Structure formats: C-alpha cells, structure tokens
Amino acid sequence: MPSGYTYLLQFVAHDLVHSAIPLSVAGGLGGGTANARRTPLRLETLFGNGPVGSPHIYALDAPNDDRRTKLRLGRMRWKENEPATGCPFRDIARSAAENVTGIDRSITGVRVALTEALVADPRNDDHAVMSQLTALFALLHNGLVDIIRRQEDSAGPNARFGAAYKRFLCAREALTAIYHNILRKDLMRRVIHPAIYRVYEGPNPDFIDRSAPEGFAIGDWEIPFEFSHGAFRFGHAMVRHEYRINDLSLHDLNNTLEKSSANDPVNMPLDETWMVQWSRFFEINGSRPNFSRRIGPYLSDGLGNDQIFPAFDETERVGLLYRDLLGAGLAGMWSVDALIDEISNRRPQLIAMSRLLADRAYRVGMLREWLTAAPAYGALSADEIETLSNDPPLPFFILFEAMQQSQAEGMHLGPLGSIIVSEVIFGALACDPRSADGNSLAERLASISREFYPANVLQEIPDISSMAQLVEFTTEIAELQQAVPAFL
Amino acid sequence: MAIERMQVTNHERWGNLVKTWSTGKNYLDDDNEYPIPTTVDEFKEQLAKAQVFMTVPDRFKKVKFIEQEMDTIVVRLPPAVMIADSEENLKKPGATYPLPPFYKRLFNGLDPVIPESDKFRVHAERVGDYTISYCA
Numbered sequence: 001m002p003s004g005y006t007y008l009l010q011f012v013a014h015d016l017v018h019s020a021i022p023l024s025v026a027g028g029l030g031g032g033t034a035n036a037r038r039t040p041l042r043l044e045t046l047f048g049n050g051p052v053g054s055p056h057i058y059a060l061d062a063p064n065d066d067r068r069t070k071l072r073l074g075r076m077r078w079k080e081n082e083p084a085t086g087c088p089f090r091d092i093a094r095s096a097a098e099n100v101t102g103i104d105r106s107i108t109g110v111r112v113a114l115t116e117a118l119v120a121d122p123r124n125d126d127h128a129v130m131s132q133l134t135a136l137f138a139l140l141h142n143g144l145v146d147i148i149r150r151q152e153d154s155a156g157p158n159a160r161f162g163a164a165y166k167r168f169l170c171a172r173e174a175l176t177a178i179y180h181n182i183l184r185k186d187l188m189r190r191v192i193h194p195a196i197y198r199v200y201e202g203p204n205p206d207f208i209d210r211s212a213p214e215g216f217a218i219g220d221w222e223i224p225f226e227f228s229h230g231a232f233r234f235g236h237a238m239v240r241h242e243y244r245i246n247d248l249s250l251h252d253l254n255n256t257l258e259k260s261s262a263n264d265p266v267n268m269p270l271d272e273t274w275m276v277q278w279s280r281f282f283e284i285n286g287s288r289p290n291f292s293r294r295i296g297p298y299l300s301d302g303l304g305n306d307q308i309f310p311a312f313d314e315t316e317r318v319g320l321l322y323r324d325l326l327g328a329g330l331a332g333m334w335s336v337d338a339l340i341d342e343i344s345n346r347r348p349q350l351i352a353m354s355r356l357l358a359d360r361a362y363r364v365g366m367l368r369e370w371l372t373a374a375p376a377y378g379a380l381s382a383d384e385i386e387t388l389s390n391d392p393p394l395p396f397f398i399l400f401e402a403m404q405q406s407q408a409e410g411m412h413l414g415p416l417g418s419i420i421v422s423e424v425i426f427g428a429l430a431c432d433p434r435s436a437d438g439n440s441l442a443e444r445l446a447s448i449s450r451e452f453y454p455a456n457v458l459q460e461i462p463d464i465s466s467m468a469q470l471v472e473f474t475t476e477i478a479e480l481q482q483a484v485p486a487f488l
Numbered sequence: 489m490a491i492e493r494m495q496v497t498n499h500e501r502w503g504n505l506v507k508t509w510s511t512g513k514n515y516l517d518d519d520n521e522y523p524i525p526t527t528v529d530e531f532k533e534q535l536a537k538a539q540v541f542m543t544v545p546d547r548f549k550k551v552k553f554i555e556q557e558m559d560t561i562v563v564r565l566p567p568a569v570m571i572a573d574s575e576e577n578l579k580k581p582g583a584t585y586p587l588p589p590f591y592k593r594l595f596n597g598l599d600p601v602i603p604e605s606d607k608f609r610v611h612a613e614r615v616g617d618y619t620i621s622y623c624a
Contacts, residue, residue, distance in 0.1 A: 079601065080599075080601050107598065110598070111598060247581065252495065254497055255589065258589065264597075266596075266597045266598060267597075267599045271599075301497050301542060302497050304497050304498065305541070306497075306501065306539065317539070318539050319541065379533070
C-alpha cells in the first residue's frame with residue numbers, strides 16, 4: 001500500500017480521538033484521558049472550532065480582520081536561507097513566541113525558533129509527513145474557498161462577515177464530503193479485508209455495535225478502546241525506515257520524526273528537502289511511490305527513538321511499541337477470545353470465514369508456533385509464550401492476524417481487525433446523513449451548495465474518490481503544476 | 489539497488505553498549521549482562537536489551553569484534569562494494585553525505601548543510617577518519 005495511506009490513517013486517528021494525555025503516560029483512566037472528539041470524522045482536526053473559535057489557524061481576509069475563511073499556511077524555506085517572499089506556501093504556518101518563562105530556543109543572530117505550529121491539532125505537526133499532509137488538506141480547502149468566491153453574488157446584503165462565514169462553511173462541508181468519499185472508497189477499500197469491506201461499504205450497513213438503529217446523535221458518540229487502543233494501532237506497523245520525499249531528497253525515519261516545531265524549531269519552516277512530492281506517497285499516473293511496510297508484528301526501529309518516545313515509567317522502556325502495549329493493558333479491553341465469541345454470537349458468518357478466529361485451538365497453536373520460532377529478542381520464557389498464545393494483547397493479535405492472511409500477508413487487516421475498524425469508521429460516517437445516503441459525491445456537493453447558495457457553486461469539482469484524485473485536483477486549483485520541488 | 493546499511497536509532501545507548509563491551513563496566517545503567525557477543529543473534533539480543541533499536545540487515549551472518557592494542561595499527565578496510573555504492577548514491581541529484589543526527593546538536597542545532605561541491609571530499613575524510621580512529 002502506498003505510504004501516503006499510513007499517514008492518512010494517522011490523520012483519521014486524530015480526527016476520531018483527542019485526549020489531553022495518552023493513557024499509557026497517564027497510567028490509568030481519568031479526566032485527561034477522555035476522548036474530546038464528539039463529532040467524529042468531521043475534520044475538527046483540521047478546522048478546529050472554525051474561524052471564530054480558533055482564529056489563530058485562519059488567515060485574515062481583510063485588513064480590518066472582520067472575516068477569516070482560509071486556513072493559514074507558511075512559506076517553505078529554500079536551503080539555509082530564511083523563507084523569502086516568493087517561496088510558496090507549502091508548509092503549515094509556524095511562528096515564534098516569547099515565553100514568560102524566559103526560555104528562548106532561538107540561536108541568537110542566526111535563526112529564530114519557530115516553536116508554535118499554527119494548526120488546530122498539535123499532533124498534525126508530529127513529524128514532517130504529517131504536517132505536509134495537513135498542508136495538503138489546507139491547500140484544498142483554500143482552493144475550494146476561491147472556487148466558491150468566484151461564483152458568489154458579492155453585492156448581497158451580507159457581503160462581509162455573513163457572506164464570508166457562509167463561504168467558509170460551504171467549503172468546509174465540501175471538503176468533508178470529499179474526505180468521506182475517500183475514506184469510504186479508497187482508504188477503507190485498501191486496509192479492510194475484502195469480504196468485510198463488502199459487508200460495510202453500502203449505505204446502510206448492519207452494525208454490530210449499535211444499540212440504536214438510527215445511529216447516534218451528535219454528541220453521544222463514543223469510541224471503543226478496542227479500536228483506539230487495540231485495532232487502530234496497526235498503522236504503526238506500516239511506517240517505513242526511510243522515505244523518498246521528492247526528487248531531491250531521501251530521509252530516514254529518525255530525521256522524519258524529528259521534524260516538527262516542538263522538536264526542531266530552529267530548522268523550521270520545512271526546507272525544500274521536506275516538500276512532499278505526492279506521487280511518491282500515492283500512486284498517481286503510474287508513479288512508483290514509497291510503499292508502506294506490510295502489516296505484521298514488527299515495527300521500524302526508528303519508532304524506538306528515545307528522544308521522541310522517551311521512557312516515562314520505572315521500567316525505563318522507550319519507544320512507541322511499549323506505549324501501545326501498555327496503553328492496551330491499562331484500557332481494560334475485551335480479550336481476543338471474548339470479542340470473537342461475541343461477534344460469533346451476533347454475526348456467525350463473519351467469524352466462520354476465518355479458521356484463525358473460528359478454531360481456538362488452531363489460533364493458540366499458530367500463536368505459540370510463531371512466538372517460539374520468531375526471533376523474539378528479550379527471550380520469552382515458555383510460560384510467557386503460553387500466556388501470550390492463550391490471551392494475546394489485542395493490538396498484537398490484530399498485527400498477527402493481518403500477517404496470517406493467505407495470499408495477502410500483511411497487505412490488509414484480517415477479519416477481526418477489519419470488523420473493529422469498520423464498525424468505528426463506517427459507523428462514524430453513518431453519523432453524517434449526507435455521507436450515509438448513498439448518493440454520489442456530485443449529488444452531495446450539490447446538496448451542500450443548495451444549503452448556502454441558489455446555484456450550485458461546487459459543480460466544477462470532479463468526482464474525487466481517491467487520494468490520487470485529491471492530489472491532482474489540489475495541484476490544479478492551488479496552481480502548483482510547476483512547483484519546485486515538484487508537488488505532484 | 490542501494491546496499492542496506494546498519495542504522496542506529498539511539499546513538500547514545502549504542503555508544504554506551506560499545507563502552508560496556510570495551511571496559512566490562514556497565515554503562516547502560518541497568519541490571520543486564522553484556523558479554524561480548526559471538527553470534528549475530530547474541531548481538532541483536534544485546535541491542536534489544538540496551539534499547540539501541542539498530543536496524544541490522546539480513547545479509548549479516550557473522551559478527552567480529554576487534555580489540556585494538558596500543559602498539560598495533562589497525563586499518564579497517566571497508567568492502568570495496570560499499571565505497572562504490574556510496575559514491576553511486578552521492579552522484580544522484582540532491583544527494584548529500586548523511587551525518588548522524590547528533591552532529592546537529594553539537595553544531596548549534598542547525599541542520600548541517602554539506603555543499604554539493606564538498607560532498608565527495610567529506611566522504612573521503614569520513615572514510616579515512618573511521619578507518620583508523622580509536623573512537624575512544
């Protein structure tokens with residue numbers, strides 16, 4: 001799978017779950033670990049609370065600052081020079097800030113530290129590819145604002161704030177519709193087991209984990225730990241040890257993880273070596289992108305970086321994998337056996353399709369065989385192997401299951417991982433009536449436009465149902481066809 | 489196809505592991521034992537215990553430790569194919585000599601920029617340095 005999907009999955013995770021402190025670091029469930037997202041997959045991770053609630057992430061539309069509609073972006077840097085006028089806006093916006101504590105990370109007389117990423121969700125600046133993906137969505141939103149504005153009747157009674165806010169909402173809803181279309185038809189099609197995808201892809205899937213047949217009201221939505229701290233951690237296994245970023249640069253994972261305003265503020269904004277050429281992250285016109293690692297119980301060594309993922313408890317264990325497994329232990333999730341039994345009761349046909357799920361003795365044997373044979377450095381004892389085979393941690397089992405898929409080892413999730421992910425992602429999409437109605441994207445966009453304007457101001461938007469199409473359209477409306485380094 | 493290199497994630501831990509092997513004193517500040525490994529598996533086992541997170545390509549089947557003596561010149565010759573591979577990589581547009589990340593910390597925090605015209609010079613200097621250096 002092209003590597004761009006690894007980071008689209010991370011973006012989706014940010015759009016589903018946001019807590020003040022990771023469960024693994026907090027050490028137990030409490031106020032700070034509660035999920036603050038109440039409207040899943042509505043791009044809160046990009047738009048925050050909108051121009052009024054989160055003005056710092058929006059650019060000024062007028063000198064008197066009576067309206068904001070476009071997301072802020074920042075100019076890229078060219079080599080060691082300061083970003084000059086003329087350098088394109090291809091990074092997220094970043095700024096310096098004076099601290100009341102007196103701390104200054106700038107290098108006096110050389111470089112000002114841009115410690116503040118002006119984004120709605122600080123995790124969207126976790127690393128260079130993540131911030132570039134955020135900038136891609138921001139470029140598309142800003143282009144949609146331009147498309148709408150060109151067709152507005154600017155002499156209307158609400159020519160300033162009201163008109164601008166309407167334009168913003170229309171563009172945001174359009175981008176959300178495009179995003180949902182991609183999640184449904186591109187991302188999920190790639191990561192979900194084909195048989196499970198067929199069960200959920202339609203307009204009215206028969207959800208297992210849904211008490212009210214009509215779905216959840218906005219605000220009532222909650223995410224199961226089996227998704228957030230179990231199945232959806234699979235994206236970590238897809239991370240590569242290095243990335244060809246563009247024609248000019250290849251960066252290893254350690255460099256990539258370090259590139260954020262928090263970790264490397266004096267080397268911000270991102271320079272030309274970090275400007276993602278999107279045909280290297282998605283298959284576009286026959287391009288050969290960086291491919292993600294196959295899904296399995298192995299992570300790239302760079303995710304053990306002790307600067308990015310330092311030790312936080314008495315075990316002194318560093319790295320992302322320890323955090324994932326500890327978080328899974330603290331969350332108090334259903335065991336693998338219990339999940340399989342419950343799904344088997346409600347949807348026996350979904351479990352019956354997989355011997356690994358349907359036959360416990362076979363499952364335990366397969367786990368035991370792998371744990372015994374695989375180079376498990378750290379020397380698992382016989383007792384530990386027996387315990388893990390009989391009661392595997394859910395995030396580990398999801399990776400193991402993906403690796404066991406016949407003729408598609410690690411190419412997509414197995415049935416259990418696919419059911420958990422589908423219940424949440426397709427369930428969240430079903431919360432949005434516009435996304436769940438089965439209409440085409442063109443029909444949805446027309447419906448969005450009608451909410452705000454008498455004419456269809458979105459009719460020039462093509463049918464975008466893949467990330468490749470999103471990138472191509474963004475290249476066109478942001479006029480980046482001739483960008484250096486290449487955008488497409 | 490470029491030759492895959494060993495890649496260290498946590499350089500300080502790796503350095504402390506080397507110091508531990510060299511002196512017999514535990515620099516990792518943990519309760520593990522670190523005798524000099526005799527097989528690649530033992531080597532990887534100790535990397536895991538020390539949390540070095542080093543990527544060791546599958547082509548490595550043996551491990552050899554050389555204990556240098558003060559009165560012996562030890563010239564560690566890199567395989568000719570590795571030099572050829574590095575030179576091939578450096579010829580590519582935009583390619584530069586990769587410096588480990590801790591160099592940045594030592595030089596003001598700025599990303600080190602090796603000018604295009606200097607990259608083969610730096611390559612030669614680094615090869616020479618690491619071939620005879622005691623690194624202690």
